[in-house]
Amino acid sequence: MEQPEVVQVGTARKGESGGSFWRRLLQSREFGVFLALVGLVILMRFLTPYFWKPDNIFNVLRGMSTIGIMAIGQTMIIITGGIDLSVGSVLAASAMITARLMYTGVVSPWVAVLIGLGFGTLLGAINGLIITRVKVTPFIATLGMLSIARGLAYLLASGLQGTVASNVPMRDESVNFLGAGYIGPVPFPVIEMFVLVIVFSLFLRFTVLGRQIYAVGSNEQAARLSGVSSDMVKLFVYTITGTLAALSGIMTAGLLGTSATNAGTGTELDVIAAVVIGGASLAGGSGTIIGSIIGAAIMAVLRNAFVLLQFPIYMQTISIGLVIILAVAIDQIRRRSS
Amino acid sequence: MNQTGAEILRVEAVSKRYGGVHALEQVNFDLRYGEVHALVGENGAGKSTLIKVLGGIIPRNGGRVLFEGNEVDYQRPIEALHAGIAIIHQELSMMPSLNVIENMYMGRMPGRFGIVNWKDLERRTRQAMALIDLHVDPYAAVQDLTISQRQMIEIARALSVNAKLIIMDEPNSSLTQGESERLFAVIDSLKARGIAIIYVSHKIEEVLRISDRITVFRDGKYVGTVDREDATEQKIINMMVGRELDRTAISVPDKIGDVLLDVRDLSGPGFDKVNFAVRKGEIVAFSGLVGAGRSEVASAIFGARPFTDGEITFYGRPVRFKSPKHAIRAGIAMVQEDRKVLSLFMDMTIQRNITMAELPYMSKGVTSDGAERRLAQQMVRSLDIRLASLDDPVSSLSGGNQQKTVLSRWLATTPKLLILDEPTHGVDVGAKAEIYDLIRKLAAQGVGVMLISSELPEVLALAHRIVVMHEGRITGILDRADASEEALMAYATGIADDFAVPAEVSS
Numbered sequence: 001m002e003q004p005e006v007v008q009v010g011t012a013r014k015g016e017s018g019g020s021f022w023r024r025l026l027q028s029r030e031f032g033v034f035l036a037l038v039g040l041v042i043l044m045r046f047l048t049p050y051f052w053k054p055d056n057i058f059n060v061l062r063g064m065s066t067i068g069i070m071a072i073g074q075t076m077i078i079i080t081g082g083i084d085l086s087v088g089s090v091l092a093a094s095a096m097i098t099a100r101l102m103y104t105g106v107v108s109p110w111v112a113v114l115i116g117l118g119f120g121t122l123l124g125a126i127n128g129l130i131i132t133r134v135k136v137t138p139f140i141a142t143l144g145m146l147s148i149a150r151g152l153a154y155l156l157a158s159g160l161q162g163t164v165a166s167n168v169p170m171r172d173e174s175v176n177f178l179g180a181g182y183i184g185p186v187p188f189p190v191i192e193m194f195v196l197v198i199v200f201s202l203f204l205r206f207t208v209l210g211r212q213i214y215a216v217g218s219n220e221q222a223a224r225l226s227g228v229s230s231d232m233v234k235l236f237v238y239t240i241t242g243t244l245a246a247l248s249g250i251m252t253a254g255l256l257g258t259s260a261t262n263a264g265t266g267t268e269l270d271v272i273a274a275v276v277i278g279g280a281s282l283a284g285g286s287g288t289i290i291g292s293i294i295g296a297a298i299m300a301v302l303r304n305a306f307v308l309l310q311f312p313i314y315m316q317t318i319s320i321g322l323v324i325i326l327a328v329a330i331d332q333i334r335r336r337s338s
Numbered sequence: 339m340n341q342t343g344a345e346i347l348r349v350e351a352v353s354k355r356y357g358g359v360h361a362l363e364q365v366n367f368d369l370r371y372g373e374v375h376a377l378v379g380e381n382g383a384g385k386s387t388l389i390k391v392l393g394g395i396i397p398r399n400g401g402r403v404l405f406e407g408n409e410v411d412y413q414r415p416i417e418a419l420h421a422g423i424a425i426i427h428q429e430l431s432m433m434p435s436l437n438v439i440e441n442m443y444m445g446r447m448p449g450r451f452g453i454v455n456w457k458d459l460e461r462r463t464r465q466a467m468a469l470i471d472l473h474v475d476p477y478a479a480v481q482d483l484t485i486s487q488r489q490m491i492e493i494a495r496a497l498s499v500n501a502k503l504i505i506m507d508e509p510n511s512s513l514t515q516g517e518s519e520r521l522f523a524v525i526d527s528l529k530a531r532g533i534a535i536i537y538v539s540h541k542i543e544e545v546l547r548i549s550d551r552i553t554v555f556r557d558g559k560y561v562g563t564v565d566r567e568d569a570t571e572q573k574i575i576n577m578m579v580g581r582e583l584d585r586t587a588i589s590v591p592d593k594i595g596d597v598l599l600d601v602r603d604l605s606g607p608g609f610d611k612v613n614f615a616v617r618k619g620e621i622v623a624f625s626g627l628v629g630a631g632r633s634e635v636a637s638a639i640f641g642a643r644p645f646t647d648g649e650i651t652f653y654g655r656p657v658r659f660k661s662p663k664h665a666i667r668a669g670i671a672m673v674q675e676d677r678k679v680l681s682l683f684m685d686m687t688i689q690r691n692i693t694m695a696e697l698p699y700m701s702k703g704v705t706s707d708g709a710e711r712r713l714a715q716q717m718v719r720s721l722d723i724r725l726a727s728l729d730d731p732v733s734s735l736s737g738g739n740q741q742k743t744v745l746s747r748w749l750a751t752t753p754k755l756l757i758l759d760e761p762t763h764g765v766d767v768g769a770k771a772e773i774y775d776l777i778r779k780l781a782a783q784g785v786g787v788m789l790i791s792s793e794l795p796e797v798l799a800l801a802h803r804i805v806v807m808h809e810g811r812i813t814g815i816l817d818r819a820d821a822s823e824e825a826l827m828a829y830a831t832g833i834a835d836d837f838a839v840p841a842e843v844s845s
């Protein structure tokens with residue numbers, strides 16, 4: 001390229017052009033969170049040798065995989081300035097419809113999986129439509145869906161006669177592989193998570209739609225006036241999040257061999273926490289999927305740590321709460337000082 | 339306060355760095371009670387930076403500031419306010435969803451035991467607004483007001499704090515002529531009361547009229563201070579740019595072609611039965627007072643606002659764009675009036691701000707960093723945007739350079755019809771002339787231009803024809819040769835009206 005990397009026009013100023021990539025990386029929120037994760041891991045290695053065993057590490061990764069996958073969608077939603085409280089319920093409802101269809105045997109197992117994914121996608125799209133067409137705020141719309149989808153999970157679990165079941169078994173080896181399988185020593189959910197993280201990170205970084213997701217969150221009015229269909233962008237992020245929640249649901253059921261009506265209860269908060277720890281701002285316009293995954297990893301390592309160290313459960317809950325507040329507080333202080 | 343003539347403020351060798359950028363390098367400035375001291379310089383010269391340092395908004399990297407004889411270093415804006423320094427910022431800084439009173443008393447709500455006396459605040463708000471002859475509902479949400487009303491409220495807010503020093507950073511960039519005149523009258527009365535004023539503006543003529551002294555900054559450095567008696571427009575401009583500025587506009591032959599845009603009986607919220615045409619290569623200016631409906635008509639054409647009735651023909655085909663996206667695809671670009679609210683993505687990089695509108699068309703869904711960078715560099719060069727790196731957030735640019743960034747976003751789309759709503763808002767003299775040249779060149783290439791502007795010199799410099807609107811209706815269409823300030827004013831106020839419906843028809 002004949003053009004210099006940094007444009008210097010008019011009166012050239014002494015700018016640090018070289019190494020600005022590294023400077024930016026070092027100053028990024030993701031890097032700070034990453035350092036925190038590394039610190040935590042090193043600390044755990046000292047405290048308990050078992051922590052660093054491959055078995056345990058893969059355990060931790062598998063434990064975070066469904067949260068991580070939902071965090072991918074939640075990150076995109078939060079970047080647009082929205083929020084999705086319904087992921088935990090959509091997870092349960094989608095898993096339930098899959099399990100139910102497999103149990104009754106009306107369709108083949110993989111068709112049931114596709115229908116389950118389609119169902120989650122539909123619920124996500126309904127979220128998006130209520131938000132963009134009816135102009136209900138995301139918080140309210142998805143709070144409603146949180147309740148509705150959970151209800152649907154119960155409905156799908158109980159027969160039409162009204163017999164109530166809390167679990168529907170799911171016993172297809174090939175489908176359960178999604179949640180319980182291993183490739184060599186690596187749990188398959190971990191592979192799924194990493195593949196999706198890479199795919200969606202590239203999507204956000206290198207596609208027009210990905211750029212427009214940031215634009216909508218940064219200034220929706222300006223985005224519209226610059227030719228962005230902000231409604232389409234929002235519809236897209238809620239819809240894809242529904243799909244990802246459905247996948248997480250089928251993985252969860254596959255791991256346990258059964259689909260539970262209360263699966264995923266409360267996970268929406270873990271997912272949102274991961275995204276926030278990872279550097280996204282609830283005001284929209286900023287955040288990365290990598291950051292969110294690191295956020296999810298920090299929470300997963302903490303959980304694992306408290307189990308291994310045999311600390312009481314309440315300390316685990318308290319500490320995760322502290323981490324959420326601390327992560328955001330540190331970021332605020334850094335932002336103010338710069 | 340009867341110290342008129344004594345020194346109120348002294349700035350000595352103050353510096354401010356952002357990374358490797360020297361926004362201010364050892365600048366000096368001083369101010370007396372009852373004095374209007376103008377601060378001028380090109381876009382990015384450091385004017386707003388000095389103001390932010392004085393107001394405790396950003397910390398300085400060195401130097402001394404003496405206020406009323408004491409060395410001060412305010413850490414927070416509220417400290418400066420309590421010391422008696424009020425600031426009207428260049429970028430309007432209001433909470434859009436809150437009402438006028440709440441915005442006026444933001445952060446300094448008086449009240450006993452946390453109980454706010456709304457009646458009292460309403461009275462005081464009305465008082466402050468009355469000073470500048472502003473009449474808006476104190477309980478109206480700020481977002482429902484026009485940009486000029488918002489700017490007037492910022493002024494009223496600064497007046498309501500009983501400051502000893504009022505700093506005005508381009509306070510009338512969005513004001514109409516009449517409103518500006520009221521502002522100058524207020525400045526005179528403040529002066530008479532011994533209040534000191536720092537006045538930042540790119541309108542040199544105005545600066546020469548109202549200020550006692552003028553200080554010039556260039557590239558973050560102090561250039562000099564001149565008394566008004568010794569100052570001429572040319573001298574100030576030369577100090578600003580550091581060389582003789584060649585102000586002869588390029589002359590390109592007018593090549594006005596076929597009709598490009600034809601608007602028939604267009605009606606909608608804020609405008610009624612509007613008829614006009616723009617031909618290829620023609621620059622049509624829209625003149626009128628604020629609220630005349632010019633932006634509304636343009637937005638309706640651009641698909642950003644609805645219209646209820648009438649017809650728009652573009653390239654001979656009837657069109658009705660559902661959204662700006664469709665208008666852009668057809669080849670229309672629109673630079674919006676309010677850059678902060680309607681245009682900029684403050685936390686995104688300069689490069690991404692420049693390429694936002696063109697992005698879907700330069701790539702099939704997948705973006706290319708190289709192509710984006712080349713486009714951005716090309717735009718930066720043609721508009722002379724002063725920046726350190728394309729990867730800095732657009733918020734790090736000075737006001738005028740932010741405006742150039744908005745312009746560049748739309749020029750990058752190579753439009754066939756370019757709609758400009760106050761395009762040189764906050765841009766310095768030299769850059770303005772360059773932008774005018776650019777617009778003329780585009781027109782010579784066959785682009786049709788709709789120019790909405792409240793600046794008469796701008797209209798006269800560019801327009802082939804001038805459409806004047808009054809209260810949502812077109813009252814006159816003039817050729818440039820026939821345009822005079824008086825004529826335009828007559829049409830803009832509705833005194834003259836070539837399209838009036840004969841009175842006896844109405845029953």
Ligand SMILES: Nc1ncnc2c1ncn2[C@@H]1O[C@H](COP(=O)(O)OP(=O)(O)OP(=O)(O)O)[C@@H](O)[C@H]1O
Pocket residue numbers: 356359360361379380381382383384385386387388428724725726733734735736737738739764766
């Ligand atoms: N937050 C920031 N980060 C980096 N650079 C900055 C930041 N704020 C300002 N600058 C730089 O400081 C310089 C001075 O900017 P400043 O806003 O003071 O200019 P100005 O004289 O007010 O110009 P204008 O007439 O366009 O308003 C510019 O080069 C600008 O890019």
Ligand SMILES: [Mg+2]
Pocket residue numbers: 385386387428507736737738
């Ligand atoms: Mg400025």
